[in-house]
Amino acid sequence: MRNSLVASVVSIGLCLLALAGCAGNPTTADLMKQHATEMQVDVDLKNQLAEDWEKGEQLVATGEKRVNDGEKRVKSAEHDLKRGQDDVERGRREIADGQKLIDESEFKFQENFPELDVNSDK
Numbered sequence: 001m002r003n004s005l006v007a008s009v010v011s012i013g014l015c016l017l018a019l020a021g022c023a024g025n026p027t028t029a030d031l032m033k034q035h036a037t038e039m040q041v042d043v044d045l046k047n048q049l050a051e052d053w054e055k056g057e058q059l060v061a062t063g064e065k066r067v068n069d070g071e072k073r074v075k076s077a078e079h080d081l082k083r084g085q086d087d088v089e090r091g092r093r094e095i096a097d098g099q100k101l102i103d104e105s106e107f108k109f110q111e112n113f114p115e116l117d118v119n120s121d122k
Contacts, residue, residue: 026034109118 106118109116
């Protein structure tokens, strides 16, 4: 956008110069218009730079907030991951302990009461 605006203003300035060249020596009015055109290019550029700076400032602010929120989520996720890993480890220990108790109780039952059948597949 900035380039097309600058190109348009420069084209207008060149047209004014061409018109002034066709008429002979430029008049005071022609020179004033030429200076105004040159100044307008500077004004437009300054305005565009100010707008870009404001947009950049806003992007920095939203980016910093997004980074802060993301870091909080990562920390929370790491905490949840640790809890989940601890739960899985505890669950596996409970399964192993439970299976050991089941196996021991079946063995002791059969050892103490060999005449009784406790297999459920009959």
